[in-house]
Amino acid sequence: MFIVLSLVLIAASLPVLAEVSVEDDLKNTITLEQPAQRIISLAPSVTELLFSAGAGSKVVAVVDYSDFPEAAKELPHVGGYTQLDIERILVLQPDLVIGWKSGNHPDTLEKLRQLGLPVYTTETRYLEQIPVTLEKFGRLAGTSTIAKKEAEHFRLTLQKLKDQYQHKAPVKVFYQVWNKPLITINKENLINQVINVCGGQNVFAELSNIAPRIDIEAVLKVNPDAIVASGMRVERPEWLDEWKDWPAINAVQKRQLHFIPPGHIQRQTVRVLLGAEQLCQQLDQTRHRIATSSTGNNQ
Amino acid sequence: MKPPATKADSFSQQQKLRATFWLGGLGLACLLSLILALLTGSISVSGYDLWQLIIDTLTLSSPSTSSNTLATTVMTELRLPRALSALVVGAELALAGCLMQVLLRNPLADPYVLGVSGGAAVGALFSIMSGLGAFWVSGSAFVGALTNLLLVFGLSHAKGVWSPSRLLLTGVVTAAGWGAVISFMLSIGEDNQLRGMLFWLMGDLSRASLPGWHGLFLLISLVISALLARPLNMMLRGELQAKALGVSVYPLQITLYLLASVLTASAVTQAGSVGFLGLVVPHILRLSLGSDHRLLLPATALAGACLLLLADTLARTLIAPQQLPVGVITAFIGVPVFLWVLQKSNRGLT
Numbered sequence: 101m102f103i104v105l106s107l108v109l110i111a112a113s114l115p116v117l118a119e120v121s122v123e124d125d126l127k128n129t130i131t132l133e134q135p136a137q138r139i140i141s142l143a144p145s146v147t148e149l150l151f152s153a154g155a156g157s158k159v160v161a162v163v164d165y166s167d168f169p170e171a172a173k174e175l176p177h178v179g180g181y182t183q184l185d186i187e188r189i190l191v192l193q194p195d196l197v198i199g200w201k202s203g204n205h206p207d208t209l210e211k212l213r214q215l216g217l218p219v220y221t222t223e224t225r226y227l228e229q230i231p232v233t234l235e236k237f238g239r240l241a242g243t244s245t246i247a248k249k250e251a252e253h254f255r256l257t258l259q260k261l262k263d264q265y266q267h268k269a270p271v272k273v274f275y276q277v278w279n280k281p282l283i284t285i286n287k288e289n290l291i292n293q294v295i296n297v298c299g300g301q302n303v304f305a306e307l308s309n310i311a312p313r314i315d316i317e318a319v320l321k322v323n324p325d326a327i328v329a330s331g332m333r334v335e336r337p338e339w340l341d342e343w344k345d346w347p348a349i350n351a352v353q354k355r356q357l358h359f360i361p362p363g364h365i366q367r368q369t370v371r372v373l374l375g376a377e378q379l380c381q382q383l384d385q386t387r388h389r390i391a392t393s394s395t396g397n398n399q
Numbered sequence: 400m401k402p403p404a405t406k407a408d409s410f411s412q413q414q415k416l417r418a419t420f421w422l423g424g425l426g427l428a429c430l431l432s433l434i435l436a437l438l439t440g441s442i443s444v445s446g447y448d449l450w451q452l453i454i455d456t457l458t459l460s461s462p463s464t465s466s467n468t469l470a471t472t473v474m475t476e477l478r479l480p481r482a483l484s485a486l487v488v489g490a491e492l493a494l495a496g497c498l499m500q501v502l503l504r505n506p507l508a509d510p511y512v513l514g515v516s517g518g519a520a521v522g523a524l525f526s527i528m529s530g531l532g533a534f535w536v537s538g539s540a541f542v543g544a545l546t547n548l549l550l551v552f553g554l555s556h557a558k559g560v561w562s563p564s565r566l567l568l569t570g571v572v573t574a575a576g577w578g579a580v581i582s583f584m585l586s587i588g589e590d591n592q593l594r595g596m597l598f599w600l601m602g603d604l605s606r607a608s609l610p611g612w613h614g615l616f617l618l619i620s621l622v623i624s625a626l627l628a629r630p631l632n633m634m635l636r637g638e639l640q641a642k643a644l645g646v647s648v649y650p651l652q653i654t655l656y657l658l659a660s661v662l663t664a665s666a667v668t669q670a671g672s673v674g675f676l677g678l679v680v681p682h683i684l685r686l687s688l689g690s691d692h693r694l695l696l697p698a699t700a701l702a703g704a705c706l707l708l709l710a711d712t713l714a715r716t717l718i719a720p721q722q723l724p725v726g727v728i729t730a731f732i733g734v735p736v737f738l739w740v741l742q743k744s745n746r747g748l749t
Binding site (some may be wrong): 282304309312313315316318 | 594
């Protein structure tokens with residue numbers, strides 16, 4: 101109670117701030133009378149981006165699995181991103197709610213809008229969107245200086261990776277989301293773009309579903325040069341090594357079974373660069389193995 | 400007019416011919432489905448590769464140099480185990496469905512109506528949520544199914560009064576209880592686990608390995624059901640009549656319940672809850688063959704086996720490399736076939 105009261109007092113004592121108006125990923129314009137002071141994040145990736153944009157101290161609540169950065173773990177929860185507790189959101193009196201189109205239920209977001217809350221909806225389809233979103237979050241929260249710096253850093257790093265790897269010899273990559281059932285990704289997934297940045301080619305890019313379920317035979321047929329998996333935790337999943345039963349696959353022959361922690365590649369946040377850097381190095385190793393073994397054959 | 404008991408007792412020459420024709424035909428259909436299943440998939444396999452594999456296996460020789468090794472491994476390591484387990488699961492479900500319909504004397508009965516699959520699902524989902532391996536998932540599914548079996552059996556006997564309708568009500572309500580637990584688990588599950596959980600619930604043969612003891616169990620069940628066929632025929636006339644004809648009804652009902660439940664438990668342990676098969680296959684055959692259980696029970700098992708194997712082959716090849724849940728395909732094939740047979744038939748559904 102005391103905290104709420106003091107926040108209200110602080111807010112009241114601040115000079116009148118300029119109105120901010122920002123367009124979200126669904127092309128809706130969100131207008132705030134002043135930069136947001138009480139933000140609720142409805143997706144783990146949004147929480148991360150808010151902290152990166154320097155708005156971490158203005159986040160008052162998050163959803164389950166918002167486990168990065170460390171400070172986000174301390175914040176109160178308003179449910180899981182598929183099942184939000186609208187009443188808790190209202191009790192916290194946010195002046196901005198940031199939702200996630202492919203995670204939150206559209207009816208819930210609409211309900212929040214009807215209740216008079218400004219709702220910004222994110223939908224990250226391209227790596228290039230991440231710095232833009234950072235800057236928008238910066239404007240919404242009045243932390244533009246930090247957000248711009250972070251966005252610039254993201255753009256530079258991404259460009260550096262592209263310059264270094266994108267045009268190297270292509271490597272056929274199979275990205276395995278899960279083993280049972282066997283699930284991969286198509287070209288609409290952000291991970292597909294990370295693979296492309298590193299000069300890899302996603303072998304299942306052309307499938308129609310964003311997370312298609314396939315079978316082992318399909319993998320044998322496309323015969324990838326590298327298999328990359330993330331699993332669920334920070335450790336390498338045991339099932340990645342099950343591919344060793346299939347020595348017919350190039351990736352197995354050349355021992356190119358790679359692991360990237362899920363937090364570094366499956367979330368649409370700044371940390372995707374960590375995953376990208378890691379993947380680029382791994383694919384470069386694969387490239388090297390292919391080159392040495394083909395010269396070996398020629399001798 | 401002959402007394403009914405002797406009529407049911409012996410197969411006439413014509414009946415024998417008819418039984419041989421149907422069972423032989425269905426057996427052949429299963430064999431053809433198996434060959435089709437071995438030949439189709441993303442990796443192209445020629446008839447010659449299959450022939451070579453059969454010859455090598457029969458003569459116990461090591462693969463000859465001319466054979467295509469990748470094709471051979473794909474057939475023996477991927478397609479054969481999956482096809483065999485489709486055959487076993489299909490036969491088990493169809494047989495269990497047929498037995499349940501006789502036991503409960505209800506045409507809507509299917510193998511899952513008494514909650515066996517619900518109990519198995521709770522077990523399986525629990526171990527998927529705890530991040531345990533495939534062995535634990537099927538192990539706990541089996542434990543869940545057996546728990547349900549004992550629970551429903553115990554509850555329906557609670558005050559010593561036992562009847563199929565009491566059993567049905569107890570089972571249906573228990574199944575609803577499992578359903579609530581499943582919904583709860585799905586609503587708190589993590590994303591990646593959720594996919595595995597949903598596929599388990601829809602029925603999925605991609606996890607299946609060689610049937611092993613499940614196959615042995617199916618054979619034993621077929622022998623038991625062959626022994627039960629005659630008393631079951633008498634049961635069709637109603638409990639009183641059957642009793643008058645010397646059938647001990649209560650032990651028969653218990654045996655039916657146990658047999659059908661354990662068959663279902665074995666099926667869901669291998670493939671999750673593949674829907675629909677256990678309801679419709681027995682009906683289709685009853686409509687086409689009549690309700691003499693001496694022919695109906697083995698024919699149902701064979702038809703269920705073929706249908707599930709065909710459906711699974713379609714499920715993994717129709718929009719390959721993407722995979723469909725096999726339950727969807729069984730329904731797509733089974734519904735029109737069932738409606739067609741029902742339209743053509745003038746038999747009742749008992």
